[in-house]
Amino acid sequence: MFTKSKTEPAKPLEVLIIDDNEQITKMISSFLDMSNHECTVVNDGKEGLELIKTNQFDSIILDLAMPEFDGYEILNTLSKEDPDQLSKVIILTASSIPIETVKKFKELGISSCLQKPVDIDQLLSKITSVAE
Amino acid sequence: MIKIKQALFLIFGITSFIIFYIGILNYITTEDKNIGMVILVFSAIVSSGTFFATFYISNNLTKPIELLARRMSEFSKYNSIRKNGLDDKGIQELYSLNKNFKEMTRKVGDALEKEKQLNQELKEIDSKKTEFMSMISHELKTPLMPIKGYVQLLQKQEMMGQLNEKQLDAINEISISAKKLEKLIQDVLMAQKIDLGKLSVEKDIIESKILVENAYKAFVPACEENGVKLMMSVTASDKVYSDSDRIAEVFSNLICNALAFLPEKDATLEIGTKDNSNFVTFYVKDNGVGMSDDQQQNIFKKFYQVDTSSKRKKEGSGLGLAICEGIVKALGGKMWVQSKLGKGTTFYFDLPKAKIPIQQFRSVKAKNSRN
Ligand SMILES: Nc1ncnc2c1ncn2[C@@H]1O[C@H](COP(=O)(O)OP(=O)(O)OP(=O)(O)O)[C@@H](O)[C@H]1O
Ligand SMILES: [Mg+2]
Numbered sequence: 001m002f003t004k005s006k007t008e009p010a011k012p013l014e015v016l017i018i019d020d021n022e023q024i025t026k027m028i029s030s031f032l033d034m035s036n037h038e039c040t041v042v043n044d045g046k047e048g049l050e051l052i053k054t055n056q057f058d059s060i061i062l063d064l065a066m067p068e069f070d071g072y073e074i075l076n077t078l079s080k081e082d083p084d085q086l087s088k089v090i091i092l093t094a095s096s097i098p099i100e101t102v103k104k105f106k107e108l109g110i111s112s113c114l115q116k117p118v119d120i121d122q123l124l125s126k127i128t129s130v131a132e
Numbered sequence: 133m134i135k136i137k138q139a140l141f142l143i144f145g146i147t148s149f150i151i152f153y154i155g156i157l158n159y160i161t162t163e164d165k166n167i168g169m170v171i172l173v174f175s176a177i178v179s180s181g182t183f184f185a186t187f188y189i190s191n192n193l194t195k196p197i198e199l200l201a202r203r204m205s206e207f208s209k210y211n212s213i214r215k216n217g218l219d220d221k222g223i224q225e226l227y228s229l230n231k232n233f234k235e236m237t238r239k240v241g242d243a244l245e246k247e248k249q250l251n252q253e254l255k256e257i258d259s260k261k262t263e264f265m266s267m268i269s270h271e272l273k274t275p276l277m278p279i280k281g282y283v284q285l286l287q288k289q290e291m292m293g294q295l296n297e298k299q300l301d302a303i304n305e306i307s308i309s310a311k312k313l314e315k316l317i318q319d320v321l322m323a324q325k326i327d328l329g330k331l332s333v334e335k336d337i338i339e340s341k342i343l344v345e346n347a348y349k350a351f352v353p354a355c356e357e358n359g360v361k362l363m364m365s366v367t368a369s370d371k372v373y374s375d376s377d378r379i380a381e382v383f384s385n386l387i388c389n390a391l392a393f394l395p396e397k398d399a400t401l402e403i404g405t406k407d408n409s410n411f412v413t414f415y416v417k418d419n420g421v422g423m424s425d426d427q428q429q430n431i432f433k434k435f436y437q438v439d440t441s442s443k444r445k446k447e448g449s450g451l452g453l454a455i456c457e458g459i460v461k462a463l464g465g466k467m468w469v470q471s472k473l474g475k476g477t478t479f480y481f482d483l484p485k486a487k488i489p490i491q492q493f494r495s496v497k498a499k500n501s502r503n
Binding site: 096116 | 266269270271273274275276277278279280281282284285291292314321325332334
């Protein structure tokens, strides 16, 4: 479907984006599409969790503050049921996260915690690094 | 320590004994046994009267004083009198003293209670303020994400297609404004965090030299571009116990400021350290426009900018130095400025030297207390 340019990584990655803000998911997914990656978008936490359980993604971009079922709940569930998935998670949030929470994320195996508005190149490099 | 009661019994006991003794002596030695008898009986009455008076006075004088003492100690412990219902007895003055004290404690107690409520309310307002700020921060940063993202995408012409010169110019302008907005939001939030004492720092042992070198490296390109001679002078080699990211922020703010006020010609900028007993002093020195004493008084205040009218080549919100000072304070240091109009400016900040790292110190302490 897409013509690959030479500078793009050889392997297209499967990326899941969970964020209640549709403009943000639309922007990121069109960027990733243009960078020749496969994107799945959900704007609801519960659906996001279901998708993680039933699919294999290379990388998961997760917003924290979402109505009803939020990012923390997804992280909690994963840490109990499928902790291996946590290393693929990139947290992307507009809230400022206290250092203690960042440490807790690290203990869970989450290495990336990015602040909105993120630089999209930085986001892409995180996506490729967690997928490795 | 002797109690009033004991003292009373001692004094009155001895007095009554002496009176009675004199009565007996008188009886033995006197010729007229009748008069002797009268005196003896009289002395017996007086001495027993004295004795009963002792009981009476001890009840009415010492008991209310004891009660008052107990109430005072209770009040100082609990801010209220527990057994408030106890009957007040005793002589008039002590009775009213006790009553007035009780009344006073009630009033003070009420005032303390009110103050407690007020404090609670203030705390609630404070936490509401924090909540509000984090909400605002969230709501401001979220829409900035697609703006910034699409600007970056449009600038990637290999992805979104070729732009003509006017479009490229427009998108660059949007990009500059978006960055300014992002920085302003960040600065306002940072200043807010500092105000609320919620600035988090992550301390580590770092060589002071490395901190200066990092700042130097980061600004070599910008200085070259602006024809500014950037120098580094590190005389202190001590380690500091501090937060390198936060210090990089401070350096960046100070150097950006200096760059904005440097002269067109022979602009020099020097960054470095000086040794100091318990601190390492860092500095950023420029030969720019400088500031008057009056201006120096205000620059650390939020939103303050010295108005250098048309010559002003710098924009900003006036938050930079307030944030710098807040960071340095949070790291246990202080910040100050030396400047002369037309001669240049030097900003200094102290950071505590690393002795034993806190964690090690804690674990040593913990071990000691266990043994
Ligand atoms: N090196 C300097 N030389 C001369 N004046 C200075 C220097 N550094 C700061 N000032 C004065 O102090 C004012 C306050 O500085 P501060 O960094 O707090 O705010 P700003 O640089 O104007 O804005 P911001 O840093 O928030 O973008 C500046 O506007 C400027 O007038
Ligand atoms: Mg500034």
